[in-house]
Amino acid sequence: MAKPQIERPGAGLSRRERVREATLLEIKEIARRHLVEYGPQGVSLRAIAREMGMTAPGLYRYVSGIDALLVLITAQMYDDLADTVAAADASVPEHDTDQRILTSLRAFRGWALEHRAEFSTMFGPRNQLDPGTDIGEALEAARRFGATFFTLFDRLLSEERFEVPSEEEVPADLARELRAFADTVGLSTPHVSLGAVMVLSSCWVRLYGVVCMEIFQHLNFAMADMEPLFESELRSLLSRLGVEYRPFER
Amino acid sequence: MAKPQIERPGAGLSRRERVREATLLEIKEIARRHLVEYGPQGVSLRAIAREMGMTAPGLYRYVSGIDALLVLITAQMYDDLADTVAAADASVPEHDTDQRILTSLRAFRGWALEHRAEFSTMFGPRNQLDPGTDIGEALEAARRFGATFFTLFDRLLSEERFEVPSEEEVPADLARELRAFADTVGLSTPHVSLGAVMVLSSCWVRLYGVVCMEIFQHLNFAMADMEPLFESELRSLLSRLGVEYRPFER
DNA sequence: AGCTTTAGTGAACGCCGTTAGCAAACGCTG
DNA sequence: CAGCGTTTGCTAACGGCGTTCACTAAAGCT
Structure with a gap:
C-alpha cells in the first residue's frame, strides 16, 4: 500500500524544518496574544519563552530580536x-x-x-x-x-x-x-x-x-x-x- | 526704594515653589527632547535623571511615574x-x-x-x-x-x-x-x-x-x-x- | 535654636534584551 | 550501527529599565 502523497502544509520539508516551522508559529501566536492582552509594551521575549517552557535566548534561534518579531x-x-x-x-x-x-x-x-x-x-x-x-x-x-x-x-x-x-x-x-x-x-x-x-x-x-x-x-x-x-x-x-x-x- | 512688584512668572509663589516649578519644567523639557531624539521607547526616568545630574528615584518627588510624565x-x-x-x-x-x-x-x-x-x-x-x-x-x-x-x-x-x-x-x-x-x-x-x-x-x-x-x-x-x-x-x-x-x- | 517639611541618595527587587560559551539531541553518511 | 557535523536550547552574565524603601541633609518656619 503506497503512502498517501497528499499536499499537506509543510510538504516537501524535512521533519526538522516542519517542527521548526511549528515553533516559529507558536512564537508568533503567543506574541500576538500578548500584544492584544498587554499592549505593545507587554510583548517580551522572556515572557513568551516562559509561556513556552523555554528560556529567552533560545528564541534567538528563531527570531533575530524583539523588533524582528514585531515585524513578523x-x-x-x-x-x-x-x-x-x-x-x-x-x-x-x-x-x-x-x-x-x-x-x-x-x-x-x-x-x-x-x-x-x-x-x-x-x-x-x-x-x-x-x-x-x-x-x-x-x-x-x-x-x-x-x-x-x-x-x-x-x-x-x-x-x-x-x-x-x-x-x-x-x-x-x-x-x-x-x-x-x-x-x-x-x-x-x-x-x-x-x-x-x-x-x-x-x-x-x-x-x-x-x-x-x-x-x-x-x-x-x-x-x-x-x-x-x-x-x-x-x-x-x-x-x-x-x-x-x-x-x-x- | 520699594521693590518692583511686577507680575513675573511664578509670582505669589514662595522661593521653594519657584525652584520646584523650574526643575519640573526641566524634567519635561528633557523628556520631550528624548521623545524626539530616541522615540517613545527612549524616554526613561533614569536617562533624564542622569542628564540632570541626579538619580532616578529623585524624580519621583516631581512625577508619580513614567506614564504620568508622558501625560504631562x-x-x-x-x-x-x-x-x-x-x-x-x-x-x-x-x-x-x-x-x-x-x-x-x-x-x-x-x-x-x-x-x-x-x-x-x-x-x-x-x-x-x-x-x-x-x-x-x-x-x-x-x-x-x-x-x-x-x-x-x-x-x-x-x-x-x-x-x-x-x-x-x-x-x-x-x-x-x-x-x-x-x-x-x-x-x-x-x-x-x-x-x-x-x-x-x-x-x-x-x-x-x-x-x-x-x-x-x-x-x-x-x-x-x-x-x-x-x-x-x-x-x-x-x-x-x-x-x-x-x-x-x- | 529647635523642629518640621522637603529634596535627594543608595541599595535593592524584579523585570527586560542581548551575547557568549557549552552540552545535548538530531539526522545524515559510511 | 557508529561516527560526526548541525541544530537546538540551556546557563551565566552584562547593562538597562521602573519602582519602593529607608535614610540623610538641607531648607524653611516659629
Whole structure:
C-alpha cells in the first residue's frame, strides 16, 4: 500500500524544518496574544519563552530580536485583515457590486474594532526600530492587503459608476505622485486614469481617517458610539463613487 | 526704594515653589527632547535623571511615574500646537477669513511635519497606561487645542459661507452622538445646528486622516511627497465649507 | 535654636534584551 | 550501527529599565 502523497502544509520539508516551522508559529501566536492582552509594551521575549517552557535566548534561534518579531506578527496581521475583507466580499452575490463594496468596507472597520491592538500597530505610527531590521515582510503583506481594495475599486471603475476627473483637473505635482503611487501598487493599467487614482486616494484617506479616529479613541471623550459617524462618512464616500448606500441591517 | 512688584512668572509663589516649578519644567523639557531624539521607547526616568545630574528615584518627588510624565508632556505639546495654529491664524489680516482658515490648516500640517514624534504620541493610538494614571491634564489641553479649530469654524458659520444640512438630513442615531459631542466641546450655542456639527465632524475627520496618513508614513512606500495630496484634500474640504482655495505660495 | 517639611541618595527587587560559551539531541553518511 | 557535523536550547552574565524603601541633609518656619 503506497503512502498517501497528499499536499499537506509543510510538504516537501524535512521533519526538522516542519517542527521548526511549528515553533516559529507558536512564537508568533503567543506574541500576538500578548500584544492584544498587554499592549505593545507587554510583548517580551522572556515572557513568551516562559509561556513556552523555554528560556529567552533560545528564541534567538528563531527570531533575530524583539523588533524582528514585531515585524513578523505585523505581516501576519495584514494577511489576516486581507483575508477577512476578501471573505466579506465573497459572501455577497457576485453581481451585487454595491453590496460587495459596502460589506467589504464595513468588514474593514469591523475587523479594526475587534482587533484594536493589532490595528494600532499596523496603521498607527511607525515606531523607529533599530536600523538593520528587515521590514520587507510586513511591507509585502501590507501590499497584499492593499490589493484587496484595489480590486474592489477596479471593478467600480470598469462599471463606470462615477465620473472620473479628467487629466487636466489633476494638478501637475499631484499627478507625478499619483503616477508613482499607481506604478508601485500595480494600478497602472491603461484603463486606470490619473483622475481615477486621485479619487481612490481621496476615498482611502477618508476611510483611514474615520477608522483611525475611532480606534485611536480621539473623539471618545465627547462621542460614545462612533458607528453613526462612520456610516455617515461611508455614505458620503460611496456617493462620490456612484455606489448606492444601504443602511446597516443589524 | 520699594521693590518692583511686577507680575513675573511664578509670582505669589514662595522661593521653594519657584525652584520646584523650574526643575519640573526641566524634567519635561528633557523628556520631550528624548521623545524626539530616541522615540517613545527612549524616554526613561533614569536617562533624564542622569542628564540632570541626579538619580532616578529623585524624580519621583516631581512625577508619580513614567506614564504620568508622558501625560504631562503630551499636555504641553497640545498647548504648543494650539499656540502655533493660533499664531498662524493671527498672522493674517482679520477680515480675510478664507486666508485665515487656509493658513491655520496648513499650520496644523506644518507643525505635525516638524514634530512627528510629538504628533504621533498626541494623535496616534492611546497605549494603555496602568490604571490610576491621571490623564486629565492632557485631555484639558486637547480640549483647548480643539477650541482653536471650533473658533475658526464658528466664524465660517456666522458668515453663512456654506449650505448647512437641515435637521432632517441628519440620521437619528448620528444626531444623538453629534449632540453629545457639541455639548462636550461647548458648541451648543443656539446658532450652531446639528447639520453644522455634522459638517464640522466630517471635515475634521478628513483633515485628521490625511495628516495621519502622512506623518505615520503609510503611503511613503509608494508616494514620496504627500504635500500635493494634502493640498488636494484641503481644496476639496474647503470647497465643502465655501472657502476659497488658494494655492500655496512657497 | 529647635523642629518640621522637603529634596535627594543608595541599595535593592524584579523585570527586560542581548551575547557568549557549552552540552545535548538530531539526522545524515559510511 | 557508529561516527560526526548541525541544530537546538540551556546557563551565566552584562547593562538597562521602573519602582519602593529607608535614610540623610538641607531648607524653611516659629
